[in-house]
Amino acid sequence: MKTNLLQEFLDNFRKSFDKDILDLFSRLKEDSKIKQIEALCIYSAGGFRSIGYALRQDEDLSSNKNNSLDAELLALLEGHSDLEQMFCSPTSDNSTLYSQVCADEWSNINDINCFSDTNALVDSSLDQLYDAGVGQQTIQTEILNIIVSSFDSMISKGFVSKPLFVSDPFLSVQFSGSTNTNILLESSKRLNNPSWHQKVEQFIKENS
Numbered sequence: 001m002k003t004n005l006l007q008e009f010l011d012n013f014r015k016s017f018d019k020d021i022l023d024l025f026s027r028l029k030e031d032s033k034i035k036q037i038e039a040l041c042i043y044s045a046g047g048f049r050s051i052g053y054a055l056r057q058d059e060d061l062s063s064n065k066n067n068s069l070d071a072e073l074l075a076l077l078e079g080h081s082d083l084e085q086m087f088c089s090p091t092s093d094n095s096t097l098y099s100q101v102c103a104d105e106w107s108n109i110n111d112i113n114c115f116s117d118t119n120a121l122v123d124s125s126l127d128q129l130y131d132a133g134v135g136q137q138t139i140q141t142e143i144l145n146i147i148v149s150s151f152d153s154m155i156s157k158g159f160v161s162k163p164l165f166v167s168d169p170f171l172s173v174q175f176s177g178s179t180n181t182n183i184l185l186e187s188s189k190r191l192n193n194p195s196w197h198q199k200v201e202q203f204i205k206e207n208s
């Protein structure tokens with residue numbers, strides 16, 4: 001009973017998510033406000049509730065450089081090029097890494113609503129699965145496997161390519177608030193090249 005219930009949910013989740021992520025990529029391609037995507041994340045609340053996405057473009061990192069500076073301080077610095085250079089110099093490697101990897105920091109989060117069908121399925125099924133004795137870790141692992149597999153399929157079909165994406169984008173699955181670094185780590189290992197994955201490992205080390 002428990003196994004059948006889980007398998008039925010996973011089969012339905014795969015069909016729904018594959019449809020929804022294809023819709024997302026199609027609509028991103030049509031969005032005139034999107035320039036080149038440097039990072040794309042399947043982004044959700046804990047336990048894969050409220051699945052959505054987050055993306056980062058080059059200007060996101062640029063705009064983050066002075067976000068921590070008070071507006072009054074910036075006004076005082078205006079006209080003092082030496083002081084302005086000191087205060088507004090590029091961010092440290094650590095803060096840049098945080099902005100590169102952590103989807104919480106990105107400005108484009110769920111601007112397009114594409115996952116309503118998948119989320120309706122999750123909302124109607126999770127409690128039923130828990131009540132049947134299926135463990136949360138089992139469900140999360142299986143959902144992650146489906147999401148990564150679907151991501152891989154989009155890559156192999158050429159959706160993650162120029163001109164919509166940069167040549168080496170950062171791809172991941174993350175929970176909001178960095179609530180599960182294992183999800184980020186496992187998805188990165190399977191979706192990214194070694195260079196990006198090393199950055200993820202460093203990010204987790206510095207922020208754990």
